[in-house]
Amino acid sequence: MFTTENYISTLKINLEKNSVNLIKNIKEILDLNYYNEIEILDFTVFIQPFELSIMMFSMDKEANEVFYEGNDSKIFAGSHEILGEIEYFDLQDDKMDEFWEFFEQNDKIISKAEEQTILQWFVDCWKKAKGESIKLPVYFCFHDDDKSFDLINMEWISDEGKWA
Template sequence: MFSVDNYINSIKANLEKQSELLEGNLKKILAYNFSSDIDLLDFTAFIEPTRFELSIRMFSMDKEANEVFYEGNDTTVFGGSVAILPEVEYHQLNDIQLNDFFDFYEQNEETLVTKEQNAFTDWFRECWETAGGEVLHLPSYFVFHDEYKSFDLKRNQWIDDDEKWS
């Protein structure tokens, strides 16, 4: 009833519907006047697998892995975090299929997690490139909440988080 390819293709199709929104929000970010205390940007994906929802938030960080907040008087300077993508549905399933789907997912979890993360990352990277992300001078990463690796948007490769903070 379910297949890995159909599930991943469904994710890609649903994400594609959100590309224009994500690209528009990324273009706004590129125009920010970032605080000089910011060393890097983390675009963090939060996934709610039981509701098939994804949201993305940008955090401005220093090299000690602390979020940077700007508390000065210049209202043009940015420091902190901002929503890049509100919760959006990345897969649809009717309620009667849920138990069967979660059985399928459990049996294929190792394969599915990697393919899901690749689909989310490829989509974000494509939107980043379309929005003109390469003009941003700060190191920038796409990460999954509570994971220990990051996708370096400048070098187009996965890195261990230790690299990012060193």
């Protein structure tokens, strides 16, 4: 039988297994030579059933990705994979129907707890990697969501606030 508590507990355990890799990858981006037209760094989480990945996008205030077309290979702009697809929940095939029935009955509670758990994990890794040393506005969001988490002020803001 599935419970929200067990699902979130399993999520936490599986995220934690990837903390060392996430911290290492965040540390790597701290030393990048960011193109001077980059105004925002946007960490976006892409969630698929039982898997997630995280990409960093360099953006301008118009919500456009910034690219560098010069010849200096030391200048960074564009996107960078922070964490490739990781599995955060393992489900046996014979339990699929039972799980999706449980999920449909508890969708709002599970989604909110899942979002908070993933955010907290990322913020913890961000702090351990000393991510705050980046001198650009930095945000964390879930793909296709209308809000972002400001990693400098540690608060949720609307996307309009991010691009203003």
